[in-house]
Amino acid sequence: MDPASIGLHSNRRARRDKTRKDAHMPQTGAAIEIEGLKKTYAPSAKSPAKVALQGVDLSIPAGSIFGLLGPNGAGKSTMINIMAGLVMKSAGRVSIWGFDQDVNPRQSRAAIGVMPQELVLDPFFTPRGALDVQAGLWGVPKSQRRTMELLDMVGLADKADAYARSLSGGMRRRLLLAKALVHSPRVLVLDEPTAGVDIELRNMLWRNVRKLNEQGTTIILTTHYLEEAQEMCDEIAIIDQGQVITRDTTQNLVGRVSGKTLVVTPDGPAAIPELPEGVTCAERPGGALAFTYDSSKMGAGTVLDAIRAGGMRLSDVKTEEADLEDVFLQLTSKAQAAGSAA
Ligand SMILES: Nc1ncnc2c1ncn2[C@@H]1O[C@H](COP(=O)(O)OP(=O)(O)OP(=O)(O)O)[C@@H](O)[C@H]1O
Numbered sequence: 001m002d003p004a005s006i007g008l009h010s011n012r013r014a015r016r017d018k019t020r021k022d023a024h025m026p027q028t029g030a031a032i033e034i035e036g037l038k039k040t041y042a043p044s045a046k047s048p049a050k051v052a053l054q055g056v057d058l059s060i061p062a063g064s065i066f067g068l069l070g071p072n073g074a075g076k077s078t079m080i081n082i083m084a085g086l087v088m089k090s091a092g093r094v095s096i097w098g099f100d101q102d103v104n105p106r107q108s109r110a111a112i113g114v115m116p117q118e119l120v121l122d123p124f125f126t127p128r129g130a131l132d133v134q135a136g137l138w139g140v141p142k143s144q145r146r147t148m149e150l151l152d153m154v155g156l157a158d159k160a161d162a163y164a165r166s167l168s169g170g171m172r173r174r175l176l177l178a179k180a181l182v183h184s185p186r187v188l189v190l191d192e193p194t195a196g197v198d199i200e201l202r203n204m205l206w207r208n209v210r211k212l213n214e215q216g217t218t219i220i221l222t223t224h225y226l227e228e229a230q231e232m233c234d235e236i237a238i239i240d241q242g243q244v245i246t247r248d249t250t251q252n253l254v255g256r257v258s259g260k261t262l263v264v265t266p267d268g269p270a271a272i273p274e275l276p277e278g279v280t281c282a283e284r285p286g287g288a289l290a291f292t293y294d295s296s297k298m299g300a301g302t303v304l305d306a307i308r309a310g311g312m313r314l315s316d317v318k319t320e321e322a323d324l325e326d327v328f329l330q331l332t333s334k335a336q337a338a339g340s341a342a
Pocket residue numbers: 041042050051052070071072073074075076077078079
């Protein structure tokens with residue numbers, strides 16, 4: 001992660017610390033509290049019953065940008081849909097912004113807004129109409145509606161009166177974000193918001209997410225783009241086979257992988273030198289060599305000394321850090337191995 005984005009994280013955190021003093025904060029400081037959450041989808045004529053969540057415990061801090069990651073079919077959408085009150089849980093307790101779903105279903109639903117994965121929109125509504133109808137469904141009084149403000153925020157003000165069916169895929173996605181925000185929810189869930197979107201839309205989305213977060217909205221994000229999760233999220237839970245297999249700050253998670261790589265470009269033909277124990281070498285396209293080592297056991301200097309001692313002259317040297325993708329693959333493959341051994 002580049003230093004600029006680390007600075008950005010700490011700025012955001014500082015601003016959020018202010019929002020933590022918000023008088024409307026849930027007492028526990030958690031935007032979402034999930035205990036023993038289970039979901040089994042009922043069998044149908046075509047498929048047997050399917051266990052999607054096997055007893056999830058998870059607490060998501062108010063004010064955070066929280067990543068919910070996991071392989072396909074892990075149970076992320078099921079969890080989100082239960083939080084949003086769209087899917088019935090089989091067992092467990094879910095609280096949104098301090099409101100238990102079973103005790104205060106209305107307040108609990110009103111505290112959360114979801115931008116869904118699928119581009120579900122009524123083709124006969126204009127963006128303005130779609131937001132007005134949605135605000136009406138939430139009981140937002142006309143005087144408090146933010147229709148044009150939201151359309152402006154997502155860059156759709158000039159399309160306010162166009163029919164949804166005439167909007168491009170990217171524009172529909174923008175409209176779904178605005179729709180999720182009409183009732184000013186404390187918690188905004190983005191389910192795969194950037195799947196298949198172009199760079200401009202992605203940037204617009206992240207700009208808005210950061211701004212909303214700075215203003216105090218808790219963001220829950222699922223994405224298959226791990227680089228994005230690493231850059232955006234303060235904390236991450238990895239879900240696999242209906243269970244939370246790990247949950248930590250992004251920084252700690254990335255720090256768990258101690259493998260580093262030193263990539264060198266030899267200045268002319270060169271033999272692979274004798275290497276310290278545990279260091280491996282692989283060729284890269286273009287003649288570069290990648291030396292991988294365990295950074296908890298040795299520094300880059302030790303590896304570089306060994307390379308130079310072998311007589312290799314270098315025209316370029318750089319190091320590559322482990323990233324969230326390494327952690328994800330390591331943890332989910334471990335979970336798969338444990339699952340198949342059981
Ligand atoms: N309506 C449903 N009826 C039956 N099974 C379902 C239903 N919805 C999801 N499942 C199953 O529950 C499991 C969890 O699915 P879910 O969609 O929650 O996973 P996910 O982590 O969101 O996956 P993806 O990343 O692919 O969106 C999967 O095995 C899926 O096939």
